[in-house]
Amino acid sequence: MEPINQLTSTAVPLPIEDVDTDQIIPARFLKAVTKHGFGDNLFRDWRYDNTDQPIPDFVLNNDTYHGSVLVAGKNFGCGSSREHAAWALADYGFKVVISSFFADIFKGNAMNNGIVPITVSDAQLDEIFKSIEADPETQFDLDLNQQTLKVNGLVINFDIDAYKKDCLIKGHDDIDYLISLKSEIESFEANQVIY
Amino acid sequence: MNNPKTLFDKIWDAHVVREVPGDRQVLYIDRHFIHEVTSPQAFAGLKERGLPIFRKEKIVATADHNIPTINQHLPITEPLSRKQVDTLTDNCSEFDIPLFGMGHDKQGIVHVIGPEQGITKPGMTIVCGDSHTSTHGAFGSIAFGIGTSQVEQVMASQSLILDRPKTMRITIDGNLSAGVSAKDIILYIISKLTTSGGTGYFVEYAGEAIRALSMEARMTICNMSIEMGARGGMIAPDDTTYTYVNGREHAPKGDQWDAALAYWKTLYTDDGAKFDAEYNYDAADISPMITYGTNPGMGIAINGVVPQLKDHKALDYMGLNEGEYLVGKEVQHVFIGSCTNARIEDLRQVADFVKGKHRAANIKVMVVPGSKAVEAQAKEEGLDQVFLSAGFELRSPGCSACLGMNADKIPAGEYCVSTSNRNFEGRQGPGARTLLASPLTAAATAIYGKIVDVRHYLS
Numbered sequence: 278m279e280p281i282n283q284l285t286s287t288a289v290p291l292p293i294e295d296v297d298t299d300q301i302i303p304a305r306f307l308k309a310v311t312k313h314g315f316g317d318n319l320f321r322d323w324r325y326d327n328t329d330q331p332i333p334d335f336v337l338n339n340d341t342y343h344g345s346v347l348v349a350g351k352n353f354g355c356g357s358s359r360e361h362a363a364w365a366l367a368d369y370g371f372k373v374v375i376s377s378f379f380a381d382i383f384k385g386n387a388m389n390n391g392i393v394p395i396t397v398s399d400a401q402l403d404e405i406f407k408s409i410e411a412d413p414e415t416q417f418d419l420d421l422n423q424q425t426l427k428v429n430g431l432v433i434n435f436d437i438d439a440y441k442k443d444c445l446i447k448g449h450d451d452i453d454y455l456i457s458l459k460s461e462i463e464s465f466e467a468n469q470v471i472y
Numbered sequence: 473m474n475n476p477k478t479l480f481d482k483i484w485d486a487h488v489v490r491e492v493p494g495d496r497q498v499l500y501i502d503r504h505f506i507h508e509v510t511s512p513q514a515f516a517g518l519k520e521r522g523l524p525i526f527r528k529e530k531i532v533a534t535a536d537h538n539i540p541t542i543n544q545h546l547p548i549t550e551p552l553s554r555k556q557v558d559t560l561t562d563n564c565s566e567f568d569i570p571l572f573g574m575g576h577d578k579q580g581i582v583h584v585i586g587p588e589q590g591i592t593k594p595g596m597t598i599v600c601g602d603s604h605t606s607t608h609g610a611f612g613s614i615a616f617g618i619g620t621s622q623v624e625q626v627m628a629s630q631s632l633i634l635d636r637p638k639t640m641r642i643t644i645d646g647n648l649s650a651g652v653s654a655k656d657i658i659l660y661i662i663s664k665l666t667t668s669g670g671t672g673y674f675v676e677y678a679g680e681a682i683r684a685l686s687m688e689a690r691m692t693i694c695n696m697s698i699e700m701g702a703r704g705g706m707i708a709p710d711d712t713t714y715t716y717v718n719g720r721e722h723a724p725k726g727d728q729w730d731a732a733l734a735y736w737k738t739l740y741t742d743d744g745a746k747f748d749a750e751y752n753y754d755a756a757d758i759s760p761m762i763t764y765g766t767n768p769g770m771g772i773a774i775n776g777v778v779p780q781l782k783d784h785k786a787l788d789y790m791g792l793n794e795g796e797y798l799v800g801k802e803v804q805h806v807f808i809g810s811c812t813n814a815r816i817e818d819l820r821q822v823a824d825f826v827k828g829k830h831r832a833a834n835i836k837v838m839v840v841p842g843s844k845a846v847e848a849q850a851k852e853e854g855l856d857q858v859f860l861s862a863g864f865e866l867r868s869p870g871c872s873a874c875l876g877m878n879a880d881k882i883p884a885g886e887y888c889v890s891t892s893n894r895n896f897e898g899r900q901g902p903g904a905r906t907l908l909a910s911p912l913t914a915a916a917t918a919i920y921g922k923i924v925d926v927r928h929y930l931s
Contacts, residue, residue, distance in 0.1 A: 293785070295667055295767050299896040304875040308538065308552035310512035310559045322898045327884065352668040355701060355767070356896060357875075358603040359510065360619035381637075381671055381703055382603060386619035438635060440494030450621060455629035456523070458489065458498060462631055465489045465500055472593060472724045472732035 278391045280448035281372055284419040287344035288375070289336055290409045296349055297356035298383060302365040304357075315361055316368030337369075341413045345372040348405055352376075354383025363390040373419055375426070377402040388441045389450060393419065395426055395435045404431060421446055476742035478639050479708050480674050483614045483739065487597045492633055499634050502596040504530055504626050505582045506569075508560040509537045509877070510601030514624035515563040525567050527630045532591060533564050533571040536581045538877045541840050541867035544574050553878065580843020580869045583607035583811040587691065588845050590720025594709040594736040599626055604811045604893065606697040609706035610690035611713055612739045614674070616704040637703045638672055638748035641741070643679035646755035651927040653821070654689035655813060655891065655910035657681070658696040659761035659771045661753070667769035670702030673749060676741060677707050681755035687716040688817040695812045696893050699768035708740040760926055762798055763895045763908040765790060770895070774913065774925045775799055789897050790905050791885070798907070798923045802834060805888035806918040807900070808864075808911055809840030810874035813891035816849045818911045823850075823858040825915040825926075831863040832921025838880065839864050840872040864918065876901045889917040 306318040323335050331338040347366065353376040354362060363386040366374065374387060375395045387394045397405065408415045408429040418427040421442060426433040444450065489498040518525070525531070538553045548554035557574065564571035572578040578585060583604050586592040592608045598615035599605060601623040608615035622632055642661060675697050690707050697705030714733060717723045724732040759773035765786035772779065778796045781787060787794065808822055819841060831837050839859055841847040847869055850856055859866045873880040874892035876899065882888040884903025891914050895906035916926040
């Protein structure tokens with residue numbers, strides 16, 4: 278996993294609430310056996326019509342908006358547990374997703390793939406959308422270690438689990454830590470009664 | 473009582489291996505189900521790291537999401553699906569994991585076969601790379617969906633690093649009316665709490681209306697916990713649970729059974745235990761439910777009207793209008809299947825309703841049993857003949873049109889009354905319009921060719 282700490286970028290706005298993982302990557306594109314290439318089908322059915330032509334209204338087809346930050350409406354990533362959603366976002370080039378609420382499994386999947394999910398208040402999210410609308414070149418400055426996001430003079434201090442923050446900054450994943458606990462897990466098993 | 477605990481806390485605490493700095497805990501996992509879609513990258517990751525599977529005997533594999541539901545005796549023709557299923561077969565063979573692959577008499581949807589083989593038991597921690605793993609909570613276990621990175625972690629260590637969810641209790645007292653089933657209860661709850669109302673919580677369902685449900689009905693409720701964002705849902709085990717588990721292939725036997733039962737009987741929420749959130753509903757207030765929008769929280773009583781919405785995106789997609797009645801609306805498809813509603817009781821309920829009747833000419837009906845065992849039982853009871861006479865197509869087990877990964881898709885713009893769990897845009901195929909409902913409402917829709925209030929058609 279690639280480490281991430283500081284990042285400066287413009288952002289892509291997606292002011293839609295309850296974006297489910299079926300929209301992020303539809304089920305028919307889950308047939309790969311590797312983690313690569315999902316970015317081509319990110320938001321497939323909003324991005325392309327049924328003849329595979331780009332839909333001009335969709336934000337990913339609009340050159341005005343670009344960058345490695347995605348700003349999305351409330352409850353982003355609900356639905357299926359498919360990690361392919363996180364792989365698709367990462368493969369496309371997103372490193373940060375900002376929303377006022379994230380679905381549980383998606384949030385975990387994002388952090389396990391080096392994507393920082395940043396939860397802001399509804400009011401802050403509105404303000405961020407307005408800033409991007411007023412100036413698509415608005416810069417977003419992330420400092421993960423300081424847990425700050427600066428947007429157009431607005432300084433947002435966000436919460437993130439201390440353990441996962443450390444993993445993101447170092448580029449570590451949970452598996453390294455879990456393997457180091459082998460003997461402890463074996464002791465747990467020895468004392469467990471199972472039926 | 474000193475320090476009263478919730479059912480959730482009792483099971484969670486019994487599985488904590490250690491604390492992790494930063495408010496996380498290492499949780500031991502008793503059972504791991506895998507399938508072809510969310511496991512290949514986990515196996516590849518293990519191989520890349522040169523790691524063995526830590527406890528292969530705790531993993532059970534099946535092929536369900538991607539497989540065709542016709543001609544299952546033939547090789548899969550779609551190359552990508554075939555490759556994914558072949559990859560699962562190769563991985564299970566390489567790592568010596570039991571696989572109930574296509575054609576195996578124990579194959580089926582992962583959340584159907586676990587319970588029916590007695591693999592799912594009270595007090596367990598159970599995971600699978602599938603959000604509907606919450607189904608297994610019906611037995612009084614902590615069961616939840618995980619991502620593929622976590623599938624790999626469980627393969628490598630039989631453990632996960634997790635933040636402890638908050639607890640919620642949803643109590644449904646009173647009695648259900650005729651024509652109202654478990655599916656209506658859960659669609660009602662989600663319509664109240666919304667698609668994000670349970671996020672961050674683990675839910676316990678309680679109350680006399682829940683206690684009165686069969687195990688299969690309880691599975692339908694717990695299955696859709698994720699649709700309100702909850703990490704999982706659970707129901708305390710009771711005589712209904714023990715009777716269901718007893719005698720199944722992987723159930724404890726003899727003295728082991730007695731010991732297990734003694735433990736399982738301690739698995740309930742103590743009087744005075746505190747939940748972080750509590751909701752109470754009356755079963756008598758619940759009507760047959762149907763969804764009108766593009767997430768499972770967008771549900772109404774069958775005789776209600778589409779409500780006013782601040783955002784019209786969902787209604788534009790569905791081709792519906794505010795204030796419109798759904799009763800009387802013509803649809804083109806009925807899908808009876810999925811890990812929510814494809815068990816034998818669901819098929820019996822549908823067959824009971826349609827016996828001696830025939831589907832309406834405008835409707836195509838697909839019935840996809842949840843497992844080979846359900847399919848065999850349906851045939852033994854003659855339900856296949858009822859479906860045949862009614863003009864319903866009975867297919868072979870799989871996830872099928874719930875998510876349209878195989879060829880079972882609903883065409884763009886057409887409506888499907890579906891017993892599955894998600895009505896997201898494109899879920900049943902690009903442009904497909906899904907209306908979620910109970911098996912009984914789906915059966916009645918198939919017969920009358922339009923959405924009906926099944927309560928008016930009960931004998």
